[in-house]
Amino acid sequence: MTTALTHPKTLFEKVWEQHLVAEPAGEPTLLYIDLHLVHEVTSPQAFEGLRLAGRSVRRPDRHIATVDHNVPTTSIGDRLVIADQIAAKQVDALRRNCAEFGIELFDVQAAEQGIVHMIGPELGATKPGMTIVCGDSHTSTHGAFGALAFGIGTSEVEHVMATQTLPQDKPRTFRINVEGELPYGVTAKDIILEIIGRIGTDGATGYVVEYAGSAIRALSMEGRMTVCNMSIEAGARAGMIAPDDTTFAYLKGRRFAPAGPLQNSTTSGEDSWSNAVAQWRTLVTDEGAAFDRELTIDAGKLAPRVTWGTSPGMVTGIDDVVPSVDDALSDADRKSFARALEYMDLKPGTRIDDIRVDAVFLGSCTNARIEDLRAAAQVVNGYQVATSVRAMVVPGSQQVKAQAEKEGLATIFTAAGFEWREPGCSMCLGMNPDILQPGERCASTSNRNFEGRQGRGGRTHLVSPVMAAAAAITGRLTDIRRWKFAGTDPGLASDQMLVEGGSR
């Protein structure tokens, strides 16, 4: 891969150009797809389409399947025999389809099962420079590894299975630089909520976003996945972050990561991991490469974010108040502000930290990784969930669940009164029995606060894991920056033991 004689390229352009199968005149580019992730909800009609047309899956080795969207999280028994007959039929269909078409499936009882966007990275199947698709809009998560990853519809799922390609129009590029150091209590979730609030839920439509800058570089892989995950909430086709040592350290040793001696190598002793890393290191935006659009955000000025309305762009600070329709920037927004205020049953001017919650959901492909649970457990440690609150932790995967149990996090949560569940999408979209009742208000670490998203009539406030944890204890939306940590975790730095205005 020589770039010396060509113009400077963005990370996106490099990945795009490495996957060109054909560029027919007057038609979309045919892009090769390295990995397709499959789940039970958006695949049955695609498999049926293949069957009806007498087609096979071209490259079964490039597909990985799991069950996540509609599996119950209550107990292993409830997952093995799903009471909801329609959901059970859909899960069974995936089992039959994977067996028939030769696709590896991580079923409910597998140690690798989890939300589809959790297990790709955990298995090391997600790698820098790959093209990755899935019939789920949060496929953008995998962009955290420098992959070009995006959600597709069921017709496209069928297309990828049949041809391992997708016809794609080339998106434009948008770089968002987040520079500086995040203040105490501000997380990756707050970065992405801030971005969506600024540019709007259609602010990145038609673009692939590259997140760059010192605050992004300083994030862990978990944090980077949170940021890329919600790219779709700004309308972006995909979000990407250039791979670096943090990325490689995360991937090394994982099940599907390269390991062992390099085959067909001309240099003796060269190993496949080092060779792969050398390839991946080229996946950075070249100095001087042009973007169609750029935005710079000062990380040092960010505060914890909370959504107040029914769209992820309706977001404000925890130390702010519920806006009024007069704060809307356009007539269309005025209408949706009015509707959102009514649906959320909120009065303009109400302090955000005066809003009481009935439920807390710690989970989803946005924020159910081990780092999220560690941070939330530190907040919870030594406290009890408010009596008026139903709180649950739904780890994103079996690996996260096992790790959290090993580290004692599960005990901290259950001792505090949280429900500790089996992995799945759960209350992020309420396809399984985990839903809000009409009128219930929830502090949620998930990604969408649409009307009825977590259950018909349910009201969702999107927050970071630490903010959700604090809300579970106090029973209202709470500023984590004022939290008094009660736990005696020796790993917690003393400067994090902020005492000002603690709730107890």
Place this chain on the structure above:
Amino acid sequence: MQPINRLTATAAPLPLPNIDTDQIIPKQFLKRIERTGYGEVLFYDWRRIQEGPEAGKEDPRFVLNRPEYKGVEILIAEKNFGCGSSREHAAWAIRQFGFRAVIAPTFADIFYSNAGKNGIVLARLTEAEVETLMARSTANPGHLITLDLQAQTVTDDEGFAAHFDIDPFRKYCLLNGLDDIGLTLRHEADLDRYEHAHTREYWMSPKACA
């Protein structure tokens, strides 16, 4: 997929921005494994009374429940229509309800792609043009709108005339009702060549082995 070119029909106005796919089709209907049967659950929650003694019954105020809008084939909405999840069920529901076209200032990306694969024409008009059509279809439910895909125009009998942009290839597929997989397989030789040339790139293989 059914070809489409010229359509003259009445339209249902939905004067809201950011109509997301959870509203178009709520999650409980995504558990099915069939490709049909989604038309009757389009906008399921909006079509029903949410609170009070009548909860669960059809809401007579909602546009798609009003008898004067029976037979509509065009949907008019505000910006960013179809945002949210990738569920193609949203496009299936819209098509199976009887809609052949949606007119809005902008559409979300994945929905735009899904609609095209189901024979639904998405016409992006300016906010002012959408507002005009919205007002006419609100004032007069019988107001007829003509969408001509070949000419890329939207017109009516009261002098409205607007042009919309559409990618030529998408237009060709919609006009001819073409299936994507068949089109792609015209490039199978390129695909074979690509795979052959890249077989050793294990660092981009899901299950890497060196």
